[in-house]
Amino acid sequence: MPVRRLIVSAHNGVHARPVAELVRLAQSHSTPVTLRTEDGTTVDLSSVLAVMDLGISSGDAVVLETTASDTAEAVLDQLAEVLAPRG
Numbered sequence: 001m002p003v004r005r006l007i008v009s010a011h012n013g014v015h016a017r018p019v020a021e022l023v024r025l026a027q028s029h030s031t032p033v034t035l036r037t038e039d040g041t042t043v044d045l046s047s048v049l050a051v052m053d054l055g056i057s058s059g060d061a062v063v064l065e066t067t068a069s070d071t072a073e074a075v076l077d078q079l080a081e082v083l084a085p086r087g
Helices: 016-028 048-054 072-083
Strands: 003-007 033-037 042-044 061-066
Touching: 003 072, 016 033, 016 048, 016 072, 033 048, 033 072, 042 048, 061 072
Parallel strands: none
Antiparallel strands: 003 061, 033 042, 033 061
């Protein structure tokens, strides 16, 4: 199963705009994508409310996972860029 482990570095954590982008990307993928927090809470990234309820902040560690597919690595890379932008 493709996985990305990362530390959130998005400015001001994960608020409405980044959550909307995460959900859009997850919904465009052919299989479910999940996000797991340090405390083990796991949510489906296709749910805006579930992601918002996590209250993810900058500095939090998260794990993104999806089923193996031709586009799995690309979608995880895009999701990781939203949570931990490189530039």
